[in-house]
Amino acid sequence: MKRRELLKKTALASGCIVATPTLLELLVSCQEQPTLSWKPLFLDKKQAFVVENLVDLILPASSTVGALELQIPKFIDLVLNDVLPKNEQTIFIKGAQFFHHKFEAMFNKAVLEGSKDEFLTLLSKYFKLSAEDQKNVFKLLEKDEKSIENIELYVIYKYLTCIRYYTLFGYYTSKEVGTEILNYNPVPGEYNGCVPVSEVGNSSSI
Amino acid sequence: MNTIDNTEIYDAIVIGTGISGGWAAKELCEQGLKVLVLERGRMVNHITDYPTATVDPWDFKYRGLNNNNDAKTQLKQERSGYVTQDKSKHWFVNDLEHPYSETKRFDWIRGYHVGGRSITWGRQCLRLSDLDFEANKKENIAVDWPIRYKDIAPWYDKVEEFIGVSGEKLGLPHLPDGIFSPPMDLNCVEDEFRTKISKNYSDRYLTIGRFANLTGDKVHVGRSKCMYRNRCIRGCPFGAYFSSNSSTLPAAQRTGNMTLRPHSIVHKIVYDTQKKLATGVEIIDSESHEKITFSAKIIFCCASTVASTAILLNSTSKRFPNGLGNDSGELGHNLMDHHFKVGATATIEGFDDKFYTGRRPASFHIPRFRNLKETEKHNFLRGYSFQGSASRTGWSRAIKELSFGADLKEELFKPGPWKIGMTGFGECLPYHENKMVLNHKKLNEWGLPTVDFDCEFKENEKEMRKDMMQEAVKMFKAAGFKNVAGYDEPCFPGNAIHEMGTARMGRDPKTSVLNKNNQLHSVLNVYVTDGACMTSAAYQNPSLTYMALTARAAKHAVDQLRNKKF
Numbered sequence: 084m085k086r087r088e089l090l091k092k093t094a095l096a097s098g099c100i101v102a103t104p105t106l107l108e109l110l111v112s113c114q115e116q117p118t119l120s121w122k123p124l125f126l127d128k129k130q131a132f133v134v135e136n137l138v139d140l141i142l143p144a145s146s147t148v149g150a151l152e153l154q155i156p157k158f159i160d161l162v163l164n165d166v167l168p169k170n171e172q173t174i175f176i177k178g179a180q181f182f183h184h185k186f187e188a189m190f191n192k193a194v195l196e197g198s199k200d201e202f203l204t205l206l207s208k209y210f211k212l213s214a215e216d217q218k219n220v221f222k223l224l225e226k227d228e229k230s231i232e233n234i235e236l237y238v239i240y241k242y243l244t245c246i247r248y249y250t251l252f253g254y255y256t257s258k259e260v261g262t263e264i265l266n267y268n269p270v271p272g273e274y275n276g277c278v279p280v281s282e283v284g285n286s287s288s289i
Numbered sequence: 290m291n292t293i294d295n296t297e298i299y300d301a302i303v304i305g306t307g308i309s310g311g312w313a314a315k316e317l318c319e320q321g322l323k324v325l326v327l328e329r330g331r332m333v334n335h336i337t338d339y340p341t342a343t344v345d346p347w348d349f350k351y352r353g354l355n356n357n358n359d360a361k362t363q364l365k366q367e368r369s370g371y372v373t374q375d376k377s378k379h380w381f382v383n384d385l386e387h388p389y390s391e392t393k394r395f396d397w398i399r400g401y402h403v404g405g406r407s408i409t410w411g412r413q414c415l416r417l418s419d420l421d422f423e424a425n426k427k428e429n430i431a432v433d434w435p436i437r438y439k440d441i442a443p444w445y446d447k448v449e450e451f452i453g454v455s456g457e458k459l460g461l462p463h464l465p466d467g468i469f470s471p472p473m474d475l476n477c478v479e480d481e482f483r484t485k486i487s488k489n490y491s492d493r494y495l496t497i498g499r500f501a502n503l504t505g506d507k508v509h510v511g512r513s514k515c516m517y518r519n520r521c522i523r524g525c526p527f528g529a530y531f532s533s534n535s536s537t538l539p540a541a542q543r544t545g546n547m548t549l550r551p552h553s554i555v556h557k558i559v560y561d562t563q564k565k566l567a568t569g570v571e572i573i574d575s576e577s578h579e580k581i582t583f584s585a586k587i588i589f590c591c592a593s594t595v596a597s598t599a600i601l602l603n604s605t606s607k608r609f610p611n612g613l614g615n616d617s618g619e620l621g622h623n624l625m626d627h628h629f630k631v632g633a634t635a636t637i638e639g640f641d642d643k644f645y646t647g648r649r650p651a652s653f654h655i656p657r658f659r660n661l662k663e664t665e666k667h668n669f670l671r672g673y674s675f676q677g678s679a680s681r682t683g684w685s686r687a688i689k690e691l692s693f694g695a696d697l698k699e700e701l702f703k704p705g706p707w708k709i710g711m712t713g714f715g716e717c718l719p720y721h722e723n724k725m726v727l728n729h730k731k732l733n734e735w736g737l738p739t740v741d742f743d744c745e746f747k748e749n750e751k752e753m754r755k756d757m758m759q760e761a762v763k764m765f766k767a768a769g770f771k772n773v774a775g776y777d778e779p780c781f782p783g784n785a786i787h788e789m790g791t792a793r794m795g796r797d798p799k800t801s802v803l804n805k806n807n808q809l810h811s812v813l814n815v816y817v818t819d820g821a822c823m824t825s826a827a828y829q830n831p832s833l834t835y836m837a838l839t840a841r842a843a844k845h846a847v848d849q850l851r852n853k854k855f
Contacts (some may be wrong), residue, residue: 127842132464134337138799140527141693141697142695142697142698143694143695143698144695145695145698145699146699147698147702150697158352162348162354164349164731165356165357165358166351166354166355166356166357167357168357188717196840202645209691210691210692211691211695212691217689217690217691218689221689239799243691243815244691245364247691247693248688251684251685251687251688252352253352254698255684255701256347256352256353257347257682258345260702261346261347261419262343264702265702268646268647269343269515269518269652270515270516270518271518271646271648272516272517272646272647273517273643273645273646273647274473274517274645274648274649275472275641275646275647276473276474276475276476276477276479276480276645276649277476277477277480277645278643278644278646279643279644280642280643280644281642281644282702283644283645283646283704284642284702285702285703285704286684286701286702286705287683288346289345289346289648
């Protein structure tokens with residue numbers, strides 16, 4: 084399992100002693116680092132590492148396959164590179180930077196040394212909200228960047244909801260989920276407008 | 290392709306292979322005429338040239354998302370909101386190669402290839418009625434249609450029988466029944482909505498839409514029944530929905546009378562002052578840039594509303610300095626479309642134990658209920674319908690949440706709560722000032738003038754939209770649905786891809802371009818039978834009417850030819 088390998092490497096890397104981020108990068112660069120099993124087109128190594136951790140938290144492996152195993156981080160990187168317009172790319176990078184700073188401030192260490200639990204702690208700070216507060220977040224995100232007072236919070240949420248959206252999108256439109264878990268019937272042959280849900284099971288993938 | 294004889298005088302030339310051109314080709318060929326069919330775009334063979342027909346989401350590199358490189362080439366096509374996805378973008382033009390300009394915004398969504406937009410059309414088949422044909426006259430708007438329902442009714446019959454339309458008879462005078470194969474099912478929630486509407490309103494009905502998808506057992510050559518894949522826009526390997534490629538062009542081909550020439554950009558119809566008739570067309574081969582003239586006794590303009598009129602405007606001569614057949618000055622004017630993107634959405638409680646199987650390529654339809662009686666008073670003339678559907682939500686129901694983790698993942702495999710949505714399709718009045726003109730300052734790669742649009746929705750449409758949203762909300766609320774939310778999104782002409790008008794039919798050559806047989810008043814062997822001919826828009830999806838008018842005009846042309854009129 085690639086995910087487990089990644090976790091092991093993350094654990095090894097997290098033994099570092101913390102200094103300022105700049106100094107830390109120098110330190111880290113001569114130690115064993117988490118490595119990616121793929122070559123990003125858009126993200127740098129640090130950004131990709133955090134995206135991998137977040138993707139794994141959003142849709143983890145359980146009795147069914149997780150998003151990491153389906154290479155969703157690689158898909159997100161492709162979308163960022165080839166699909167998102169320039170302004171959204173810029174906001175994503177800004178959001179990543181702020182999120183990294185938040186991580187470093189909270190745990191007093193470099194993001195590349197972050198553990199799954201630590202990312203969970205930080206992600207929960209943003210995502211574990213009441214339904215009402217969640218609604219407010221999406222209201223905030225509908226606004227134009229120029230009209231925003233707390234730009235930091237705005238871009239962090241842009242960043243996190245972008246990762247969350249493309250994690251879900253990539254996962255549920257993947258071949259594995261689409262043909263093995265969801266209901267896959269390329270040629271139904273008939274339409275029945277009203278049948279017991281028990282006869283159908285899961286949602287249709289196409 | 291270069292081997293096609295340009296010294297022969299064809300009986301007829303058909304310009305365009307879309308929904309109208311296909312019908313002209315079929316009808317003229319089946320009557321024994323030798324027909325040259327010209328298409329400006331590439332060849333598309335039925336089935337073998339539908340590259341995405343069986344492609345699943347995961348087979349697309351971007352899972353169907355539109356990537357930036359491709360998007361740059363289709364910025365205007367993208368305004369449609371859906372056609373530039375991976376599954377269908379190859380059916381729509383490259384805007385850089387085929388530019389146009391806008392004095393006012395007009396979303397001109399085009400498909401340049403054999404079959405045109407008949408491959409990607411919405412397939413909804415609704416007849417116009419005398420409520421529509423008489424409206425201009427009664428309200429003193431624009432000019433009177435030169436035909437009435439009885440003139441077109443037999444042609445609707447003929448077209449429906451050939452293309453195959455599934456639907457339900459309602460017996461409504463303002464939405465005449467046609468020849469239908471069995472209707473598709475409504476799902477449980479739509480059925481509930483239908484029941485509630487019948488209970489809450491004496492004059493409103495909900496029915497499954499009338500769609501050109503085959504149901505039942507009637508045999509259509511080379512085609513088979515709908516498999517409920519709902520991938521029509523990609524081209525159907527079963528030929529289950531009607532398109533020129535699956536139906537009319539093969540029928541024309543079978544006669545042995547059709548010569549089809551793709552890559553042929555018709556830019557001018559040649560006029561003979563002595564004969565007072567057209568003698569042929571001039572084309573540019575889109576690939577070789579070679580110029581060729583083809584001769585024929587009859588010309589059918591079926592290049593699409595805007596393209597047919599552009600050809601006529603460009604066909605100037607001493608006799609017609611403002612465009613062929615443009616004595617009235619109306620050519621290019623009275624451009625219309627439907628306005629839509631206004632309606633409501635809601636959620637439905639209950640029905641958690643109900644689902645559906647198969648993917649129905651059809652929406653429900655609520656026929657027009659406004660201004661059916663002359664005594665009705667509203668802030669607007671004419672009316673609108675609603676089209677919509679109910680469904681159980683999939684994983685995307687979680688987009689506007691911040692939930693995460695294994696439980697979320699498992700939950701989203703299952704069908705979610707029901708939702709329902711509908712949009713109005715409203716009639717747009719014909720306004721003389723809504724127009725297209727040729728832009729001689731901006732030439733395309735073949736040195737031909739491009740088109741400039743100056744068209745907008747006006748007060749009547751805006752007032753109608755208020756009512757559309759209000760009534761959609763009321764109907765959902767009255768049905769007991771929850772979270773009812775109205776919407777009225779910006780909607781620009783062209784966006785419904787129902788552009789029509791610009792060479793209207795009429796009784797008087799002084800105020801219209803075409804007569805009751807779709808002939809140019811002043812050049813009788815030139816017929817225009819695509820959307821350009823429409824005198825008013827009505828609220829109905831218009832393709833069925835274009836097909837019926839084309840078949841009717843083809844019969845007329847054949848009779849004229851046999852009587853040595855041309």
